[in-house]
Amino acid sequence: MGRPQRPPGGPPAARGLCGAGPAGAAGRRAVPRAGPPADLIQARVTAVHADGAGRTGVRLTLDDGTERSECTELTDDKILLVPGLGYTDIAGLPEQTPLDLRPVHGDVLRLKVRPGQLLPGEQHIVSATVRATVAGRSVYLVPRADGGLVVGASSREDSLPGTHAGSVQELLDDAVAVLPGVKETELVEITTRARPGTPDDIPYLGRCEQAPDVVVSTGYSRHGILLAPLAARLAAALLSDDGEAALSEEDRRMLAHMSPTRSLTAPQMTPTGL
Numbered sequence: 001m002g003r004p005q006r007p008p009g010g011p012p013a014a015r016g017l018c019g020a021g022p023a024g025a026a027g028r029r030a031v032p033r034a035g036p037p038a039d040l041i042q043a044r045v046t047a048v049h050a051d052g053a054g055r056t057g058v059r060l061t062l063d064d065g066t067e068r069s070e071c072t073e074l075t076d077d078k079i080l081l082v083p084g085l086g087y088t089d090i091a092g093l094p095e096q097t098p099l100d101l102r103p104v105h106g107d108v109l110r111l112k113v114r115p116g117q118l119l120p121g122e123q124h125i126v127s128a129t130v131r132a133t134v135a136g137r138s139v140y141l142v143p144r145a146d147g148g149l150v151v152g153a154s155s156r157e158d159s160l161p162g163t164h165a166g167s168v169q170e171l172l173d174d175a176v177a178v179l180p181g182v183k184e185t186e187l188v189e190i191t192t193r194a195r196p197g198t199p200d201d202i203p204y205l206g207r208c209e210q211a212p213d214v215v216v217s218t219g220y221s222r223h224g225i226l227l228a229p230l231a232a233r234l235a236a237a238l239l240s241d242d243g244e245a246a247l248s249e250e251d252r253r254m255l256a257h258m259s260p261t262r263s264l265t266a267p268q269m270t271p272t273g274l
Helices: 085-089 165-178 180-184 221-239 249-258
Strands: 016-020 038-042 045-050 058-062 067-069 079-081 102-112 130-134 137-143 148-152 186-197 204-208 211-218
Touching (some): 045 211, 058 211, 130 165, 165 180
Parallel strands (some): 079 211
Antiparallel strands (some): 102 148, 102 186, 137 148, 204 211
């Protein structure tokens, strides 16, 4: 799910739903480079229900109060639900399959390299992503083509939804220790968000127990980007008719331990077990 920019004079930006199916369907916009035919629906999902009365598929209730049956538009009548902490706010199937998610707060800094910091011919003060450990804390520095520099990321569970001053100081101190030139950059933006974490720090990825046509993927905490390729590959296998049969034993083992119902179906693992 993405968060499109708010159009001028339009309603607040809403989450996007990508649905595989006939491109160019009424009221939908094609998503470029999305692999199989896919469309973008701008809406916030407030409920997910399995269709009844002898019908197959999944019905989504959107934030405008309407209902759109995706069973005729989504491939194999299946959907992939990738929520954050808002999972608990979605009615229907998520209520029947509760997941224990906790907020893992984090802060990310966006800096801007000043022209006076560069020698003739230089484009940036660092040419590649740097990852380091300072005083037992992990820090990364990611250069951007426009002269920006991303520094992150803190990880805390102090129940503070706003920006934590100490975390910002530690990020800056650690970044300066790794790359002294950071001290002369401009601080442009501080972003603070809460990531969805699980009790054992292992993500939830698997079918909804009450509706096998719904696959849930969430709880990646601060490792969402790193685990995105794995999560996408395993989710795609669960959504396709024959993809699961091609999974390796290692894949099946990981899915068993990432199951949304693993407390009932599989023993717990340590995070390093993945």
